[in-house]
Amino acid sequence: MNQETKSSWRRDDLKNPHRAPDKRRRVQAMFSGIAGTYDLLNHLLSLNLDRRWRRRAVQLARVQPGQSILDLCCGTGDLSLEFARAQPDLAEIVGVDFAPPMLARAAQKTARLCRSQKHDRCKTIALKWLCRDVERLDLGENRFDCVSCAFGLRNLQNLSAALKQVYRMLKSTGRLVILEFALPDNQFLAWAYACYFRLALPVIGSIIAMDRNSAYHYLPASVSTFDTAAQIEKLLGKIGFKNLHVEKLSAGAVLAFVALKT
Template sequence: MSTTVDKSGPRVRDMFGEIAGRYDFLNHLLSLNIDRYWRWRTVRIVPPAPGAKILDLCTGTGDLALAYHRAAGGKAQIIGADFCYQMLDIARQKAAKAGAGQSITFIEADAQQVPLDDNRFEIVCAAFGLRNVADTDAGLAEMTRVCAPGGQVAVLEFSTPDRQPFKFIYSWYFRHVLPRIGQLFSRSAAGAYNYLPASVGEFPQGEQLAARMRAAGLTDVTHRGLTLGIATLYVGTKRPEIRGQ
C-alpha cells in the first residue's frame, strides 16, 4: 500500500515523546472521554482468564494495560511495550499509582521486532498503535508470533464512520477542529494532531485490515465498529497447535 504519511521510527518516536506529557489529557478531551469506554469494551470483548499473560504493544501511557490489570482483578501478568521512553515513563508512574507495579512490566521495544519469545501470550493487543507502525504487516506478524496457539490478537484502531450525516459532521471535527485544539494544548512542533487524521485516512480499515490479519496467520477474524464507527475493534485467533500429527 502506498503511503504518504511519514511513519519512520525516529519521526513517530520523537512526535510521541514531544506530546507525552499532554497525551492523556488530550486523548480524554478530544474524545470526550470515549477512549476510556473503547478500552473498557476491548477488555470485555477479549476478556483475560485469571493469571493470563498479556502483551499490550504500543502501550503508550499504559491505559489498555491498566484496563486489563483491572479486568483481571490484578491477577494477570502484563507486559506493556513501546519504543518511546517518555510515554513509558508516564505509564510506569500510572501503574505504580494504581498499585499495578507488580503485575505490569513496561519494556522499550519496537513493535516490528519484539524481543519476546514465540507463543507466549494468551492475549496480544494494541490500541491506537498499529496505525503508527511503519510496516503494518511486520507489526501484525510480530503480534501473531508472540501470541500463544489458541490465543487472541486484538487491534483497537480509529476508523471512519460511514453513515451520513454523522460521517460529514465527524469528518469536519476530525480534520478541522481536533488538529487545532490538539495543536493549541500540545504545541507540537511535529504536528502530531495533523498527523492523526492523516494517518487514520490512509490506514486500512474494516475488511481490509481483517484480511491483513488473516494473512498474518490469524483465523476467525472479526471486526466491529464502536461509537458509530469512530473506532473499530479487530479480533483474531491464533490457530491452536494440532498435536499428534
C-alpha cells in the same frame, strides 16, 4: 536543520503519512514530544469515550486469571492498566512502546494505581514496561494468551512484520484485540467527524500540546489514509489469524478487531 524541523510532519507528508520513508522516526519523535499532554487530550478530544473503547477491548479479550498479556504500542499505559483493573489475578502484563516519555507516564500511573486503596489487588500483577520497537519484538514463541494494540497499528511502518511477530508470540489458544480509528459509514456522521477531526482537533491539539511536531494534524491524516477494515482483515487472514470479528464502536468511529491464533 534543527531537530524540530526534522521531526515535524510537513504539509506534503500529511497527504499520506504512511508513505513517509522515515515514518517510524517521526512517529517516535512525535509521541515523545506530546507525552505530557497525551492523556488529557485523549480524554478531552474523545469526550472521554476513549475510556469506554478500552474497557470494551478488555471485555473482548476475555482474559482469565493467570494469563499473560502483551500490550503493544502501550503509550501511557491506559489499556494495560485497564486489564489490571478488570482482572487483578493476571500473571503478567507487558506493555511495549518505543517512546520513553510515554512509558515514563505509564510507570507513574502504575505507581499511583498500586498505591490507591481501591486497586490494592493490582499489586499482585507483574506489570512491566518495555522500551522496544514492536516491529522487531521477539519475546518468545507461544508465550502470550492475549496481545492487544490500541490505536497503535496505524502508526507502524511495517504492519505486516509486526503482526507476524504477534502471531508467533501468541499461544495457540491466544487472542488478538486491536482498537483503531476509522471513518463512520453514515455519510452525515462521516462529514461531521471529518469536520471535527480536520478543523477542531488540530486547533485544540496545537493550543494544549503546543504541537510542534504536528501530531494533531498527523492524526486525521493518518486515519483517512490508513488501510480499510477489509484490508486489515485480509492481512490478518493472510498471516494465519482465524475467526476474525470486527465490532464498530461509537457509530464506527473506532473499530475493534478480534482474532484468534487457531
